[in-house]
Amino acid sequence: MSELNISNMTCPLPLNDHPRIKMAHGGGGRMMQRLIEELFFAAFDNPALRSGHDGAVLELPEGRPVMTTDSYVVRPLFFPGGDIGALAVHGTVNDLAMCGARPLYLSTSFILEEGLETETLWRVVQSMRAAASATGVQIVTGDTKVVERGHGDGIYINTTGVGVIENETQIRPGRIKKDDLIIVSGDIGRHGMAVMGAREELAFTPPIESDCAPLWNTVADMLDAEIDIHCLRDATRGGLCAVLNELAQSSGLQFDVVENDIPLAANVRGACEVLGLDALQVACEGRFVAIVPKSDAARALEMMRAQNDSAAVIGRVTDGEAGLVTLQTPIGGRRILDMPAGELLPRIC
């Protein structure tokens, strides 16, 4: 994922002067200027950013521009398999990819909590730089604010992304049709369990790593192969369950999925069983659902498996009841797969 080894680099800011972020780092004066130049410019270096203008003037290749935005809050900031910086790049880039757009540019806004270790910010920024470089996007404009200690969780990041759809492809829920197949790009639930494990200090064996990863390369391969993708949606909060329900609702069709066909790593499954959580509702950060016509499904699956060999066809679209998702259970029963209620709460026993 990352092509830069950041472990041997050191923070360019004079840590002895400012080992922690102060209110003045967001105050618009000299300290903010130094933070921007020595930390952000140094990491994200590109001409649009260096121009130091109020906004970035962009060159866009031919095609239909796509824009998306997302904000990132996660505790702890670093977790097995990723951190808030990688998340903030991948998450927004993945939303562009789900529209079939090649990701090109990102803006990034930081809300920092007074007292945050500058070294921590630097590690997050290096992680963003590695993620952006691996995905081929440039971070071209940004903003920094500092809030008083106790008013934030260290770092909040917002990123806005711009990309371009370079061909005539139409990827949207309205194109989902009866008899389409539903494919998931890899095993589910890793990110949510990795973060929960890190936050609650639960020692899973073997450890669960987040699936946090960029999805554009897989989508680009599928587009290059002229697969007639009807719809894509990345599974984030609410997990696979939320994606299936959203797409069933917006397409006005019924989705029938088979629980035994849904890929799930043994450690994630075990952790969910122990905590009484439904893995289908647990967050992912590097998985998506592709809905494709039956005739293209085998080729699509092959391309998804080239990136992640646990990708699988998990169900099909029917013209049953609009917006309904049903699940065939492991023992052969069938039930509704409902939209998650909200906060995941472990059961008592």
Next chain:
Amino acid sequence: MKYIDEYRDPELAQKYAAAIAKVVTRPWTIMEVCGGQTHAIVRFGIQELLPDTVELVHGPGCPVCVTPLEMVDKAIEIAMRDEVIFCSFGDMLRVPGSKKDLLTVRAEGGDVRTVYTPLDTLKIATDNPDKQVVFFAVGFETTAPANAMAVHRAKEKGLGNFSVLASHVLVPPAIEAILSSPDNRVQGFLAAGHVCAVMGTAAYTPLAEKYQVPIVVTGFEPLDILQGIYRCLRQLEEGRSHVENQYQRAVRDIGNVSAQALIRKVFRVVERKWRGIGEIPESGWALSDAYADFDAERRFGLADIEVEEAQNCISGLVLQGLKKPADCPAFGKQCTPDQPLGATMVSGEGACAAYYRYRKDELYE
């Protein structure tokens, strides 16, 4: 996955379904006592594998559901205090009190935390000596040993800033309350396997004899439940009423003796109010006199309160197996997992929430 997949084998499930269909000659009503079993029944679609003449009714074994409204209100009152860190198992946080729930208290600035074991709470108390740390000790016999251990250790360590709001409930008195009700429809029981893993099976024999009902101690995986149902039906068809142990891989007849000894030391048996059912004699555990210093009700000087349940919620009748969730006019309308009116809509183990999540298609039929 070992210890899971072998109990979810679809072919074996079909074989048990066929065996059940063969043994049944007339209608029977069986109650699964534990909310974990209710959850598995709806999650795996077990009712679909049974003949129409076998009705499963969902018992009162969901700790979130039966914790009385007064106790939830007391928890909220404590959690709202500035000096308190209030710790609870996750799904208690969404249980509606008479005015709000614990998640709302957290949103309003209260320090309300989810813990996975009560022992975590001791660490929080040690790390925050200037705070009062309170644990909401709810649950059946299953959660009691760990809760008792937390209180016992707190006493050993002399942790003066730790206390528990104890609202433990016991299964056998609840079964007796259901059986002795004039409206009772239940003819056989699947007893809660994990409760028996702690307490053993002895308490169920007098119930089976007195009320002439078969009681099968049952596990929580689909095949456990199908086998439990099969054994219960076979007894019913043969006119027998014994205690059988389907869940032998976890339950010994004597239970967990050292856990029982700790429970006897830390808790004493008391009358307990069950949400939706009412007072049941000798149906709960409160802290014993030796550990009374750790009683949060005493520490915070909470007065006894009496509050009214929402008028249009029938969770009490659902908990006794007298009504199904879909019989409630509010089900899926005013009452959903996002806006629960009663506790049975809160936990995944609650019958109403389980039906809402997995079976609301029945409403459309």
